[in-house]
Amino acid sequence: MLEVEGAPKLDVVKIRKDFPILKRRVHGKKLVYLDNAATTQKPQQVVDAVCQYYTNQNSNIHRSVHELAEEATEAFEASRDKIQRFVNARSREEIVFTKNATEALNLVARSTLEKFVKPGDRVVVTEMEHHSNFVPWQQLAKRKGVKFEIVSVSDDGEVDESDLETKLRGAKILAFTHMSNVLGGITDAKRLTKLGQDHGALVVIDGAQSAPHLPINVQDIGCDFFAFSAHKMLGPTGVGCLYGRRELLEEMPPFLFGGDMIRDVQREETTWNDLPWKFEAGTSNIAGVIGFGAAIDYLADLGMQNVAYDERQLTKVALEELSKVKDIVIYGPRDPRKRGAVISFNVGKIHAHDVASILDSEGVAIRSGHHCAQLMMQKLDVPSTSRASFYLYNSTDDVEALCNALRKVEEVLS
């Protein structure tokens, strides 16, 4: 039994009871789920909230006056209030529901480039971005004749600030990840935001990996936009969220057109609904948003400070134990205070997919591949990595199971 330093803040045994899937067996072995950076498991409370909507309230929102529609609208909009509090936005109008973080980032890229950026201006991203915070900027910049700049990062994911300062000259947008999905490194979001804004850029943060694991305070960070996905933080798939500063959202053109986002449609012209609905065209993923609200309740009850504290302790143990595995190369910062619980590694010359397959046969679910961050793979000079990522229901038992399964990899392949 591995020890963590200091008393844990959360009761993992109790938490695990809320996640029915964790009782599953895979290939006859106990499931050890360590693919949380891809998506997290859902507590019964979230499953129940989705089920309750379909069982008792199923109805479209905003448009009808009947009782079911009112109840559904109320539950849907209550999730917005919960998320507003969760990220400490100034008002509920600053919380826009999307289908995932990718769509939230596409929304910002499309609308800000249209409104605030001229041909010849610069858009700046870093080379560790997930493709979702890279390709939209790259492609839309090309369409508009905007310069697309990529800032270097170290192998540990630290942004090269002198390169950043150079590239920020004349930049209208700075977009960066709060936590790398490959290296686990946490960026100093507040500092980079200030740097970007001091140069006159709007700052967009990809919080897909940070919002599930760290307390988020968008007002304290000071960013202009912050995107995240429900499914990576105990919620359903098909729901994402964009926080945007109200004055900017007011000025920005809609991203998608259709029902719900209009105020008045005439033959020649259309006017837009109020925020945040101006950006929520068509029928939303109502059940998903309600489930997201239940996930936020669950996380808020545990306390994000506690979640972050326990994950840091677990990451420390995981890094120590993994480093004992023969021929392992671990990527990302070694200091658990500088990183989240996403640990990428390779074992000797064994292909990451082979590692993941053997681990799967032992019941251990991890991810292998380029993790939608091909530029970062080039930087690390590897085609792929294996990636184990932890969440609040993981314990040192799971670290032990991972390391034992990795020893099996050596046995099988030697």
Ligand SMILES: Cc1ncc(COP(=O)(O)O)c(C=O)c1O
């Ligand atoms: C850092 C980061 N950004 C963005 C995304 C995209 O999230 P989604 O697929 O939910 O849109 C991911 C997903 O893995 C991610 O890790």
